[in-house]
Amino acid sequence: MNSKKKIPNATMKRLPLYYRFFKNSEKSGVDRVSSREISEALDIDSATIRRDFSYFGELGRKGYGYNVKSLLNFFMEHIQGNEVKNVAIIGAGNLGSALLNYKFSNINDRMNVVAAFDSNDEIVGTSINDTLVYHPDELEDMVSRHNIDVAILTLPAEVSQAMAERLVDAGIKGILNFTPIRLDVNDGIYVHNIDLSVELQALFFYMKHI
Incomplete structure (x- = not known):
């Protein structure tokens, strides 16, 4: 490069x-x-x-x-790197479950979703597309045990900042943020924000001005 x-x-x-x-x-x-x-x-x-x-x-x-x-x-x-990146999905609700059921290997065979986390006792301990859902109390241990590099955050806005801080302290290097808030994290931690409402509004704008 x-x-x-x-x-x-x-x-x-x-x-x-x-x-x-x-x-x-x-x-x-x-x-x-x-x-x-x-x-x-x-x-x-x-x-x-x-x-x-x-x-x-x-x-x-x-x-x-x-x-x-x-x-x-x-x-x-040179772009993906030769190392496999282990990924965790934080929040296994509707969006998180949809992401867990998505075949990421179709777009990136260097990404391995190894764990999901959710506080809902009804789904903790179950598997979604062969990925086990853990309680957030196990977050730090699982990040260390599975060498998780990246987290996909699909939590409610009011708890997202606190979870982001936990993820950074646990050793996460990158966060894909699907929540509507901008996360305040340390320098050196890359956060990529995806706000679906903003993307939809942009789509409507472009449709109107075609």
Whole structure:
């Protein structure tokens, strides 16, 4: 990866789309693709794709395009990393259960959901899609025991900040936050916020102005 260039956030957000495209291309037996083919599949203009890739050096050749296997290996090594990331879902209610039933390996085979946590005694001790649901009292022990790196937070807003602090103290390095509040955590802990209400409002806005 070219460390001399600062990679824009917009480029970083497109990288998972590129990874999924190359992974699907490999599954389909495709050996090489052009920026035009990537553009048509992802609805991203070719110039943007070439600029995004330029941040990481020479990934393709003019007149040849991009080697699918090489690019897939690149994304796995330099963007995803070679280590498996263990993930916990905090809150196994409606949204948490839906996430537990989602096949994450379809988009990232370096992510392993190893535990879920919920205070509802009716589901503690049960399994959702082969993932055991633990009581929050066991959080710190399970984070340490399973080397959990990432937490997906799907709790009510009023308890999310306190849980985020517990997660950080337990050793979590990243949080995917589905709650409607902005979490206040230590520097060095990355929080990615997904507010479904904001995303829906943005969708309605774009629909209105098409």
